[in-house]
Amino acid sequence: MASWENCMSELAAVCLIGDELALSFGDGTELYLLLPMLRRACPCAQCQGEPDAMGRVRRPNVEYGRGAFVLNKFEKVGGYGLQLFWGDGHGTGIYSFTYLQKLAAIA
Ligand SMILES: [Zn+2]
Numbered sequence: 001m002a003s004w005e006n007c008m009s010e011l012a013a014v015c016l017i018g019d020e021l022a023l024s025f026g027d028g029t030e031l032y033l034l035l036p037m038l039r040r041a042c043p044c045a046q047c048q049g050e051p052d053a054m055g056r057v058r059r060p061n062v063e064y065g066r067g068a069f070v071l072n073k074f075e076k077v078g079g080y081g082l083q084l085f086w087g088d089g090h091g092t093g094i095y096s097f098t099y100l101q102k103l104a105a106i107a
Contacts, residue, residue: 010079011097016071023082023100031104036069039086041103042093064088 010026021038023031042048049059067087075083077094085091095103 011076011082014074014082019069021071021074021084023097025097029101031100033100033104033107035071037103037107038071038084038095039064039069039090041095041099042084042090043095043099044093046090046092 011023012026013022013024015022017032019035021033021035023033046060047062049057051057065088068090070087072085072087072091074085077083080098081094081096082100083091083094
C-alpha cells in the first residue's frame with residue numbers, strides 16, 4: 001500500500017453529508033464513509049486493542065455511548081490522515097488516508 005500512499009495527492013476537501021463523511025483529494029479521488037462504520041473502525045488502541053507480549057491482539061469490548069456516531073469535528077493530521085472527534089468525547093483515532101481508502105473499499 002506504500003506506493004498508493006505515495007501517489008495520493010493532498011486532501012482537497014472534507015464534507016459531512018448526512019451521516020456520511022465525504023473526502024475528496026487533489027487527484028479527483030473521492031471517498032464516502034458512513035459515520036457508524038468509521039467509528040467502529042476507529043484505529044486507536046482503546047478501540048482496536050494492543051498486541052500483548054505474545055503479539056496477540058485482543059479486541060476490547062467497546063461500548064458506544066450517546067453521540068458515539070455523531071462527528072463533532074475533524075482535524076487534518078500532517079499530510080497523511082484525519083483525526084475524528086466524536087460526540088461522546090472520543091477523539092484519539094487517527095485515520096490515515098490509506099486506512100480510509102481501505103475502509104471505503106470494503107464498505
Ligand atoms: Zn478509538
